[in-house]
Amino acid sequence: MAKFAKKKDGDLPAVSTASLPDIVFMLLFFFMTVTTMKDSSIMVENTLPNASETKKLEKKDRIIYIFAGKPTQEYQKVYGTETRIQLNDKFANVNEVGSYILAERAKKPQQLQNVLTTALKVDKGANMGLISDIKQELRKVNALKVNYTTFEGDAFNNLQ
């Protein structure tokens, strides 16, 4: 008679966690590739509108960002709920846009100074009045290349 070791019923076999590091590394690499480093914390509400006929922005070092939108909850007590412009890490008035652009332009290497694009990251609920004021300021300092940054999507979603 063959002898069989009688299996003890009662304790479950341990789940192997040997592949857990692999899974986590996979996640890690995913996030490392699809995300970019934060360089400024956004203090305004910034739900970008959708558009389908978009063009990809060029290299990141050729872009100057301007944010606009309602201040987020924590800043509303101080700055109110009116649409504001954010330059770098602080709120700004329209007339500061020009000098900001000039300062940013001066920071870039010489050969890039003529090919800079200004990316407008504006909340979709903002009023156009402010945007046209910004545009007038940009024209004053000859920063004519503008990009309205959007999410890829159906433009009709913007109306809701």
Add this chain to the structure above:
Amino acid sequence: MATNRETPEVNAGSMADIAFLLLIFFLVTTTLETDEGLGRLLPKKEIEPRTIDVNERNVLRVNLNSTNELLVEDAVLDLKTLRKVAFDFLDNGGALPGESKYCDYCKGKRDDSSSDNPIDAIIALHHNRETTYGFYIAVQNELVGAYNDLRNREAQRLFKQSYVAMTEAYYDEKTPLIQKEKLKKRLKRIQKMYPQKIVEPEVFSNKRFDDEAQ
């Protein structure tokens, strides 16, 4: 002497913890960002605003009012039909055969009350200060869409390739230089056939919109 031939195993139990730590670090310090958008070139600042004489039929007036309504030539229009209206306007080619403005590649209705030639056709986009940005972008998107549709059609006819695909290939870093030169010429040619003329005039020639009477 008995030697221990087996190499001792490295304990990998803490590997998961290390990986998690890294993962959380990257989750916190990075953001998902979009790098796409509608490109626009603003007009140069001029000391004296320039006035240009254009025929009224060559201008499509698009007006966005404060309650987010779209008015095209002073009539309310649904945003969904704007692309079609702009497409028809640009592609009209109203000039008669034999005239210098005659457009031989247009496939429109050749209506004499609409634009003569896509080269002369101007879309004048005017907005109120109260118009929301999202709506403005949607309208811009539709207008650019109309131009892209027309350019795609011509590119398909001439080069058997869509305009959008050609632009993408042109900006792709992997495309060899020789091909880029070729693409550049082709893109220029299409752009000449349907130049994108979306203007945002500050004041219209003889017609002023009420919110601009400051």
